[in-house]
Amino acid sequence: MMKVLVCSWCALGGVRAQFPRACSSVEAIESKRCCPSPNTDPGDACGARSGRGSAAPCARTRALGGERNFAGYDCGECKFGWTGPTCNLRKAPVTRKNIMSLSVEERQVFLEALQLSKRTIHPQYVIATEHWLGLIDHQTNQTRFSNITVYDLFVWQHYYSVRDTLLGPGRPFKGIDFSHKGPAFITWHRYHLLSLERDLQKLIGDENFAIPYWNFATGSSECEVCTDDLLGGEDPSDPSLISPRSAFSDWGIVCDSLDEYNRLVTLCNGTREGPLRRGRRERHNFTLPTMDDVHRCLQLRDFDSPPYFTNSTFSFRNALEGFDKADGELDNAVTGLHNLVHDFLSGTNALPHSAANDPVFVVLHAFTDAIFEEWMRRFLKNDSFPEEMAPIGHNRHFNMVPFFPPVTNEELYIPSIQLGYSYELDLTDPVQSQAVFLIAGSCLALLVLIALAVLFARQTRRREYEPLVSAGYPTVKYTEEA
């Protein structure tokens, strides 16, 4: 059996993953083994000497750093939600706020963090620019990896998770999607956002930084975050482009030319392929989802339902993803919630492989995740995340492609507070809470009645058996007064 590292190295054999720069050498690829040290001690391979990790055979590589909370390709980090030198302390959760109610300074911090991430080479990860068999150029004896910026890695991860699987030149297989059309839609995007959030925290040196969310359920035909002081307004001379007054007008997109990669039997290599676009012109009567839609999908008790796909009915996941009506009824003509917002934004956002290029993706998915968080608060016990029968990559214990080190859907299917963040948001259904209020009110009234009845009975008894003592009490009775 192949010996692999630690913090688990299975993925190396199939290269379904982003790559740690430290493992991108010819030796690492040829030996399928890579055990970088998490510190300055070169002998501390995989953090084995410092007790953080160890090399292990592929089949056993599951929990990162064993039972403990170490994470990262070299066990040099803590899992989300943990902190401290040995990762055994709970990290105080960061708070994700509504982008529309950030202070001017908070907004600046977020926008500048995004800009910085778009131009800073990712310190830890590189991308494979060729498929597994072509990873080593045997003529030059060099590997085919490429540097990529922090934000563009975020885009590449999303592209990679939905890209066609190539069976050979001109034979793309389009049936696999690791991050959409199944239960992993929720957990995959949750991890994706957490990874970006952590990268941004490191970039700006503030571990309390949190990405904001955009409550897209406005029912409006306007994109309120598409303004020059937020994520970019329209260019007056070409409304499909971002206004030159916004720094996002300079953002070049990556990983857009899917057909070209298929034709050349290659992967997205991170080169810029043109400007960000939003197809506002085509929008016509398009309106965003409404809060009513959000409340309706939050009535669905089942997280997902067979066949765990786009035709699942009364599945919270499928309704939130947007293939069902918000109330969970299947209707092939419907585009709802999350999907509708992508369609509304159109342009770069219209297709999954390129959508993450638009920074609106970040705040759109933060809100989608917030809706899931509310679902979890209500119904976590009604647990229908499938163990099997879901599409590839979507079962509970499957790894989420292409994240490295490997992480399963189940690890993200826990309340956000345990992952180190929470939302400043109230998604309580006003109609529901009125009903709850009425029921609670009736119960309270009943309790008061019972209490008074008991009191009455007692006092009656007291009067029977303890006339002297009871004589001193005021004996006004509710029933008498009526």
Ligand SMILES: *[C@@H]1O[C@H](CO)[C@@H](O)[C@H](O)[C@H]1NC(C)=O
């Ligand atoms: C390729 O380079 C690696 C080290 O980078 C070396 O170990 C290996 O022998 C080289 N292979 C050939 C065919 O030159």
Ligand SMILES: *[C@@H]1O[C@H](CO)[C@@H](O)[C@H](O)[C@H]1NC(C)=O
């Ligand atoms: C990739 O980035 C690293 C770290 O920033 C740098 O040392 C290296 O020279 C870069 N490689 C290329 C090919 O640009």
Ligand SMILES: *[C@@H]1O[C@H](CO)[C@@H](O)[C@H](O)[C@H]1NC(C)=O
């Ligand atoms: C990167 O990919 C693009 C588009 O597929 C291609 O035109 C370009 O030649 C590639 N660059 C490198 C260095 O491979």
Ligand SMILES: *[C@@H]1O[C@H](CO)[C@@H](O)[C@H](O)[C@H]1NC(C)=O
């Ligand atoms: C917009 O909506 C109106 C009324 O709902 C409808 O008559 C019209 O055809 C729609 N236009 C487009 C372009 O969809």
Ligand SMILES: *[C@@H]1O[C@H](CO)[C@@H](O)[C@H](O)[C@H]1NC(C)=O
């Ligand atoms: C889970 O949801 C299903 C379908 O809505 C429902 O029949 C069942 O009673 C729920 N179970 C719990 C424990 O809430």
Ligand SMILES: *[C@@H]1O[C@H](CO)[C@@H](O)[C@H](O)[C@H]1NC(C)=O
């Ligand atoms: C769901 O869609 C899949 C793929 O199109 C199809 O094979 C399956 O029969 C459908 N299942 C149901 C219950 O409609």
